[in-house]
Amino acid sequence: MTAPRRADCAARDEADALAPLRDFFDLPDGLIYLDGNSLGPLPRPAIARVNRTLRTEWGEGLIRSWDSAGWWDKPLALGARIAPLIGARPEEVVVGDSTSVNTFKVVVAALRMRPDRRVIVTDRDNFPTDLYIIDSAAELAGDYSMRRVETPDDVAGAIDESVALVALTHVDYRSARLYPMDEITRAAHDNGAVIAWDLSHSVGAVPLDVDGCDVDFAVGCTYKFLNGGPGSPAFLFAASRLHDVARQPLVGWHGHARPFGFEPNYEPAPGIRRFACGTPPILSYASLEGSLEIWDHVELAELLAKGQELCNLLIELLEPCFVPGRFELISPRDSRLRGSQVTLRHPEARSFLAALARRGVIGDHREPDLVRLGIAPLYLRFVDIWDAADTIREILSAGRVARRD
Numbered sequence: 379m380t381a382p383r384r385a386d387c388a389a390r391d392e393a394d395a396l397a398p399l400r401d402f403f404d405l406p407d408g409l410i411y412l413d414g415n416s417l418g419p420l421p422r423p424a425i426a427r428v429n430r431t432l433r434t435e436w437g438e439g440l441i442r443s444w445d446s447a448g449w450w451d452k453p454l455a456l457g458a459r460i461a462p463l464i465g466a467r468p469e470e471v472v473v474g475d476s477t478s479v480n481t482f483k484v485v486v487a488a489l490r491m492r493p494d495r496r497v498i499v500t501d502r503d504n505f506p507t508d509l510y511i512i513d514s515a516a517e518l519a520g521d522y523s524m525r526r527v528e529t530p531d532d533v534a535g536a537i538d539e540s541v542a543l544v545a546l547t548h549v550d551y552r553s554a555r556l557y558p559m560d561e562i563t564r565a566a567h568d569n570g571a572v573i574a575w576d577l578s579h580s581v582g583a584v585p586l587d588v589d590g591c592d593v594d595f596a597v598g599c600t601y602k603f604l605n606g607g608p609g610s611p612a613f614l615f616a617a618s619r620l621h622d623v624a625r626q627p628l629v630g631w632h633g634h635a636r637p638f639g640f641e642p643n644y645e646p647a648p649g650i651r652r653f654a655c656g657t658p659p660i661l662s663y664a665s666l667e668g669s670l671e672i673w674d675h676v677e678l679a680e681l682l683a684k685g686q687e688l689c690n691l692l693i694e695l696l697e698p699c700f701v702p703g704r705f706e707l708i709s710p711r712d713s714r715l716r717g718s719q720v721t722l723r724h725p726e727a728r729s730f731l732a733a734l735a736r737r738g739v740i741g742d743h744r745e746p747d748l749v750r751l752g753i754a755p756l757y758l759r760f761v762d763i764w765d766a767a768d769t770i771r772e773i774l775s776a777g778r779v780a781r782r783d
């Protein structure tokens with residue numbers, strides 16, 4: 379089979395009904411941005427939304443905007459907009475705090491739900507913040523032991539009736555390997571354990587069905603594939619069946635049943651609001667709200683399928699360059715096992731990425747030798763993938779990238 383030519387890719391873009399979505403983004407000219415899995419680019423609707431929040435809501439509305447501009451309800455209103463992207467009901471998601479903070483909330487809430495159990499299962503290669511937070515939350519909550527599995531295949535075998543919580547990241551941030559959410563959630567529940575998923579690299583990138591899989595808790599970032607902006611607040615999902623029983627530890631006044639009662643004792647608000655904590659970042663909500671407008675124009679299944687096609691194309695184009703020990707594919711080749719990211723191994727990954735950046739292709743580096751290329755179907759074209767692969771081939775054929783390239 380002959381490799382696709384640039385003209386073939388241009389023809390695919392021409393025929394692509396999703397191609398106009400790119401116009402929602404303010405992308406620098408001449409740049410191919412393959413880092414939307416770290417920080418998504420600026421969506422044009424976010425500019426308008428932030429300006430309105432600054433000028434009208436803050437500038438003119440002042441304190442009145444907590445009610446008149448709906449600031450008070452933003453954590454729930456934005457949660458309801460993220461819900462369909464993860465397969466949740468609108469009343470099951472709240473937006474606020476960071477993913478790290480939300481992880482702390484759900485880990486402690488989960489451990490409190492299983493007071494007689496003393497084991498937590500997680501993944502040795504989980505994102506470091508998850509590992510740190512799980513360890514610290516467990517230390518505060520009591521005397522727990524950790525089972526850190528090495529691969530997704532080891533998870534089911536690590537779960538037994540001593541396990542209180544299984545806490546995993548759905549798409550591995552290094553390799554883009556996908557954990558089977560339905561199977562693992564079932565294994566956790568069959569053994570009476572609570573499950574919590576970190577969806578930071580999944581939301582807006584792969585199909586998700588947290589309710590269909592009967593997930594207990596989930597958290598995730600909004601500044602990656604959701605393009606909410608640097609530091610945009612994270613989301614927290616809790617299944618509605620748990621709202622009345624789960625007790626999260628960061629009991630701030632925004633999660634109180636009567637915040638303006640200013641009562642000395644805490645009483646959780648009904649529903650998902652009990653997972654909120656303190657005054658949220660309204661300007662960051664505005665940029666996230668603007669970026670979420672784009673998803674109203676998206677047929678999600680089609681978009682996510684396009685993401686996988688773009689990943690497959692990149693792998694196909696780079697295939698002839700793969701040489702064991704020199705330049706290798708780390709992500710699974712099978713798109714059913716992969717997030718929307720292609721990870722490569724290059725012994726001089728840092729210089730290789732610098733050489734790519736000088737030629738207008740932005741990816742990122744993970745120690746020691748990984749090159750991560752995030753593939754965001756909202757704004758990437760088939761020709762972008764062809765051009766990026768061509769640039770990669772050119773750098774590889776020029777020889778050692780460290781030379782000073």
Ligand SMILES: Cc1ncc(COP(=O)(O)O)c(C=O)c1O
Binds near residue numbers: 479508547579612
């Ligand atoms: C899987 C995962 N969890 C959490 C985070 C970061 O969380 P926070 O928003 O608290 O910095 C990241 C950031 O890249 C991540 O990849």
